[in-house]
Amino acid sequence: MSDLMKVSSNPHVRSRTGTSSIMLTVVIALLPAAGFGIYNFGLRALSTILITVASAVLTELLFEIICRKQITIGDYSAVVTGLLLALNLPVSVPWWIGVVGGVFAILVVKMLFGGLGQNFMNPALGARCFLLISFTSIMTNFDCDAYTGATPLADLKSGIDVNIMDMVIGRTAGTIGETSMIAIVIGACILILTGVIDLRVPGSYIISFVIFICIFGGHGVDTAYIAAHLAGGGLMLGAFFMATDYVTRPITKRGQILYGILLGILTGIFRIFGPSAEGVSYAIIIGNLLVPLIEKITLPKAFGKGGEKA
Amino acid sequence: MARLTFHGGVHLYDGKELSKDKPIKEVLPKGDLVYPLSQHIGAPAKPIVEKGDHVLTGQKIAEAGGFVSAPIYATVSGTVKAVEPRRVVTGDKIMSIVVENDGLYEEVAYPPVKPLEEMTNEEIIDRIREAGVVGMGGAGFPTHVKLSPKEPEKIDYVIANCAECEPYLTSDYRRMIEEPEKLVKGLKVSLRLFENARGILAVEDNKPDCIEILKKLTKDEPRISVKALRTKYPQGAERQIIYAATGRAINSSMLPADAGCVVDNVDTIVAIYHAVYEGRPLMHRIVTVTGDAVADPRNFIVRIGTNYHELIEMAGGFKKEPVKIISGGPMMGFGLFDLDVPTTKTASALLCLTKDDVSSMKEGPCINCGRCMEVCPSRLTPGMLSDCAEHYDEERFLALDGMECVECGCCSYICPAKRPLTQTIKSMRKMQLAKRKKQEERSID
Numbered sequence: 152m153s154d155l156m157k158v159s160s161n162p163h164v165r166s167r168t169g170t171s172s173i174m175l176t177v178v179i180a181l182l183p184a185a186g187f188g189i190y191n192f193g194l195r196a197l198s199t200i201l202i203t204v205a206s207a208v209l210t211e212l213l214f215e216i217i218c219r220k221q222i223t224i225g226d227y228s229a230v231v232t233g234l235l236l237a238l239n240l241p242v243s244v245p246w247w248i249g250v251v252g253g254v255f256a257i258l259v260v261k262m263l264f265g266g267l268g269q270n271f272m273n274p275a276l277g278a279r280c281f282l283l284i285s286f287t288s289i290m291t292n293f294d295c296d297a298y299t300g301a302t303p304l305a306d307l308k309s310g311i312d313v314n315i316m317d318m319v320i321g322r323t324a325g326t327i328g329e330t331s332m333i334a335i336v337i338g339a340c341i342l343i344l345t346g347v348i349d350l351r352v353p354g355s356y357i358i359s360f361v362i363f364i365c366i367f368g369g370h371g372v373d374t375a376y377i378a379a380h381l382a383g384g385g386l387m388l389g390a391f392f393m394a395t396d397y398v399t400r401p402i403t404k405r406g407q408i409l410y411g412i413l414l415g416i417l418t419g420i421f422r423i424f425g426p427s428a429e430g431v432s433y434a435i436i437i438g439n440l441l442v443p444l445i446e447k448i449t450l451p452k453a454f455g456k457g458g459e460k461a
Numbered sequence: 462m463a464r465l466t467f468h469g470g471v472h473l474y475d476g477k478e479l480s481k482d483k484p485i486k487e488v489l490p491k492g493d494l495v496y497p498l499s500q501h502i503g504a505p506a507k508p509i510v511e512k513g514d515h516v517l518t519g520q521k522i523a524e525a526g527g528f529v530s531a532p533i534y535a536t537v538s539g540t541v542k543a544v545e546p547r548r549v550v551t552g553d554k555i556m557s558i559v560v561e562n563d564g565l566y567e568e569v570a571y572p573p574v575k576p577l578e579e580m581t582n583e584e585i586i587d588r589i590r591e592a593g594v595v596g597m598g599g600a601g602f603p604t605h606v607k608l609s610p611k612e613p614e615k616i617d618y619v620i621a622n623c624a625e626c627e628p629y630l631t632s633d634y635r636r637m638i639e640e641p642e643k644l645v646k647g648l649k650v651s652l653r654l655f656e657n658a659r660g661i662l663a664v665e666d667n668k669p670d671c672i673e674i675l676k677k678l679t680k681d682e683p684r685i686s687v688k689a690l691r692t693k694y695p696q697g698a699e700r701q702i703i704y705a706a707t708g709r710a711i712n713s714s715m716l717p718a719d720a721g722c723v724v725d726n727v728d729t730i731v732a733i734y735h736a737v738y739e740g741r742p743l744m745h746r747i748v749t750v751t752g753d754a755v756a757d758p759r760n761f762i763v764r765i766g767t768n769y770h771e772l773i774e775m776a777g778g779f780k781k782e783p784v785k786i787i788s789g790g791p792m793m794g795f796g797l798f799d800l801d802v803p804t805t806k807t808a809s810a811l812l813c814l815t816k817d818d819v820s821s822m823k824e825g826p827c828i829n830c831g832r833c834m835e836v837c838p839s840r841l842t843p844g845m846l847s848d849c850a851e852h853y854d855e856e857r858f859l860a861l862d863g864m865e866c867v868e869c870g871c872c873s874y875i876c877p878a879k880r881p882l883t884q885t886i887k888s889m890r891k892m893q894l895a896k897r898k899k900q901e902e903r904s905i906d
Contacts, residue, residue: 157785157817158552158796160884162870164473164628165818170825170877226825268826268878397830402844404834453862454468454839455700455712 170267174227176347180338181234181392187334188327192242192295196327200237202246206253207233214262228267232256235275235392238328239385239432240282242295248286252278272439273399276432283432291427298324304383305428307376315375318382325384332382339391352400353390355411356418357381363419386418389431399439406442406449413445414438464666466691467701469838471871473694473792475667476629479758480751485635487762488775490562494766495547495803496522496533497555501601503529508558514541518568519742522558525590531603531806532593534742535560536764538567550788550795550802557803560766574740582613582654585737592736593743593806598622598697598726599789601807604733607725608654610718616655617721620706621648621730623664623671624690624697627790630810632747633727635760637664637671644727645678645685647734651723652684658723660685663706667692694792695869699724701838713865728809748804750776752813754783769800772811783813792870825878833872833882839865843872847882850889858889866890 189196211229215222236252256278261270270277283290293302300306302325303313317323321331328335342348361377370376381387394400394414401410414434421430498505504526516522516535523533542561546554575584590605610616621644625633637644648660660682662675666689679685690696690705699717702724704710709720717724725733728746735741744765751758756777763772769788773779787794788808833843842861849858863886872882 156783156796156798157820158798159817159819160796160881160887161794161868162792162874162883163785163787163794163796163814163817163819164791164874165822165879166471166875166877168875168877169822169879170828173828173830173877223825228828266826268828397828400829402829402831402834402842450842450861451834451840453712453841453865454704455710455715456862456865 170228171226173347174231176342176345177231177392178227178234180341180347181231181238181328183334183337184238184328184331184388185234187321187331188238188242191321191330192297192327195295196242198246199240199242199244199249199327200234203237203240203249203253204230204233206250207236207257210254210257211262214258220266223267226267229257232261232274236278238388239275239279239326241290241293241326243292244289248282248289252282255281268398270398271442272436273393273396276393276436276439279432280436293324295324300324302384302428303379304422307379307383308422308428313379313383315378315382318379323383329385329388332387335387335391339387342391342395348391348395351404351407352394352411352414355408356390356394356414357386359412359415360386360418361415363416364423367419367423369423380422384422384429385431389418389435390414393431394435394438399442401442401445401449403446403449403451405451406445409445409449410438410442413441464691465688465705466693467696467704467838468840469836469871470693470695470701471836471874472692473628473874476751477631477634479629479753480631480749480760481634483631483635483759485639485747485760485762488767488771489566490537490764490767490771491564492562492768492771493542494535494537494539494560494562494764495557495768496535496560496766497547497549497557497803497805498523498526498533499555500533500765500805500807501531501595501603503527503531503603503606505556506530506533508544510541510544510558512541512543515539516541516560518566519571519744520569521742522560529603529606531595532591532742533558534593534744536744536766537562538565539563548799548802549805550797550808552795552798571740574738577650577653577737580737585650585654588740589733589736592732592741594729594732594736595743595806596726597728597732597746597806597809599793599807599809604725604729607718607723608651610716610723613655614657615721616658616718616723618707618723619648619651619655619658619660620702620722620724621660621662622697622699622702622724622726623662623668623675624702625668625727626665626692626694626697627792627794627809628694629751629812630749630790631751632749632760632809634668634671636727636731636747637668637674640731641671641674641678643731643734645675645682646738647730647732648685649682650733650737651725651730655723658684661706662687663690663702664688665690665692665696694871695838695867698838698867698869700867743806746804746806746808748772748808749810751810752783752815754779754781754813754815756780763804765804765806767804769797769802769804769811772804773800773813779813781815783815785814785817787812787814792874793868822879824880827878827880830877832875832877836871836875838869838871839867841866843882843886844880846889847880847885850885853889855893859893863889864893
C-alpha cells in the first residue's frame, strides 16, 4: 500500500477551473458575436473565421513541433487568438490575410516571446495592427454584398447621421465581430457571470471614454452621440474581450482601473483627434506596453502592514 | 450587519458531512505508543524516563526544555521500550519515547485541585504549563506562553477559535456539540487571567447548531459573546480570525497580544479546562478519521501517541484503495507516505482520499489571471513571489513582502495553471527564516 501513496506539499486539493476551461469559456462567449457576424455578412465571414483560427492553431502546433516543445494547443488559447483576430477583420479580406494574421499573432507576438503568458502585447491586436499598417486598403475596405460605403463610426466622424438602432443590433458595415453591440454584451455577460472577467477594466475604460468624448467631442453631453460612439467600431469588443486579456492587462486591482482609464483616454484621443475613425486597437496595444509600469506603482500593501490600526 | 470576514480566501468543498454526525468515540490503543519530544514550537522536551522504566497513565515522561516548550505525559501504563528517533507526520525522524502498552491503564493519582476562585493567576498559568498544553489547532505554540504576555492588562479580547475552516475536519464541531460547557469554562479561565478582556467564541456560520448552543450557554455571561463568521477558508487562521472578530490587523512581525488579542483553538481551551478544573495533563485529543477511502469515517478521542494504523483500523479500515493520506486538513495538512506515525498533540485529522488532485493535474504557464492575488488573505502577489522564489530573487521576494505569507494554500488551490505557488513560496520563506536565524546567532557571538 505505502508504495502507492502520493506525497506532496500542502495544499492537497485544487480547484476545477483550469487554463483550458477559462479559454473555452472565452471561445463560447465570442460565439454570439461570431454568429451574428456570419448572419450579417454571410458565409464568407464563416470561412474567414475558420481560416484564421486554423492558421493560429497550426502555427502554434508547427512551432512547437519544430522547436521540440510541449504541444500546448489543447489549452485553446490559440483558438481564442485566432477567433478574436478574425472578428477584427473586414469580411471582404482575401483568405491569405487570415493566414498571415494568424501566423503573425501566434509566431511573432506570442511564441517568440515565450508562448502563453509571456507575450507583452495582445497577439490578436498585434496582428491586426500589423495588417492594418501593411495592407491598409484591404483592411479598411468595408464594402461587401450586404453593405457599401463607410462604417457608421466613419460617418459619425464626417458628420453624417447614423442609425443608432442598427448599430446596437449590428446591421451595419464593419469588421466581422464588432458590429453587434447586443451580441458582444451577451458574450460579456457570460464572461462576467462565470467569473472569467470582472468589470474593473471594461467599466473604467468605457466610463473614462464617455467622459473624454463629452469634454472633447464637440457635442457636449449628447446621448445620441455617446451612444453612437459606444455602439460603433471596436469599442465593445475591445473593452470586454481584448482589454481584459489576462496576460496583457495589469494584475493589480488598482492597476486595472488605471489601465482602463488610460485606454479610455487614448481611444478618445485617437477617435476624435486622429485621422482614422477607429482607435481601440492602437489604444489597447499602447496600454499593453505600459502594463509593467502600472503594476509597479499599484502593488497592494500586505495585510496588517502600515496604514491600519495595529 | 455586515457578515464578519476577512480579505481574500476561497470556498472549498468541505466534506464535513462524512463525519459530522458521528459522536465522539473513545478508543484505546493496543500497540506501542510513541511520544515525539517535539510536539510543539520551541525547545524539545527532555526525557525523564529511561529504557526499562515502568510508567503509569498520566505520568510525566519528559519535561519542558525551556520556557517556550512543554512537558509530555504517558497516556497508557507500561514499560519504556526505547528512547530513539521515530518517524513523524512531517517525514522527519524525531527523538521519541516509545512505551509498550501493558493494557492495564493504571493511572497516577492527580494532585488535588483548588477551586478556580482560590487560585492565583501564577498558579493557573503554572497548572497549564505543567499540563503540557499547547495550541492544538496545528501550530503547537505552548499555551502558557500565550497566556503570559508582557502586559496582561492590555489584552482586550480572548478569542476562542471555533472556526474549523479546513475541509473534512469535524473534531472541534463535535466538541462544541457534545461538551460545550467545557469550552465555556475553559474560556473563563483565560478571562480570569485577563481582567480587561472580553471573550469571543468565533464560529463559522456553517455551524448554526453550535452557535445556538453556545449562545444559550453564555446568555448569562456578560463578558462572553458568540460571533458568527462567514464561512470561508482560511477563517480559522490566527490573523484572519482576529481581523474578522475584532477588526484589528496584525502582520508577521507582531503577536496577537500586540493587537490586544489572545487566540486559542477549541481543543486547546478544553485542555485548559482539564488542566485547571481537573488537574489532568494533556493526554487526549479528538481526531477526525475521514475521507472517501475510509469505511466508517468517525471522530475519535485518541490517546496521544497512538499509531495511525490503529486509527484506520478503528474506523473500519479502507473500503477503497487510498491514493493520498493526509495528516490534518487538505489545505494545510501533511501528505504521508507511511501510516506508521504517532498521533501528536497537534494532529486534528487523518484524511484518506482515493484521488489525488495534485498529481492528476498538469502544470502550465502562468496566464496572469490574478486569481492568486484575489484569494490571498495576506494581500500578496503570490504569482510574482513564486517567480522570485523559483529564481531565488531574495531582494524582490522580501520587497514584495513574501515573509507575510501564512502558507494557507489558497493561491495554489485557485491557480488555473496549477502552479505550485504555495510550495515555492514556502520553501523560499524557510530559507529566509533559516538565514535570519543564522544571522541572529552570529550577531550574538
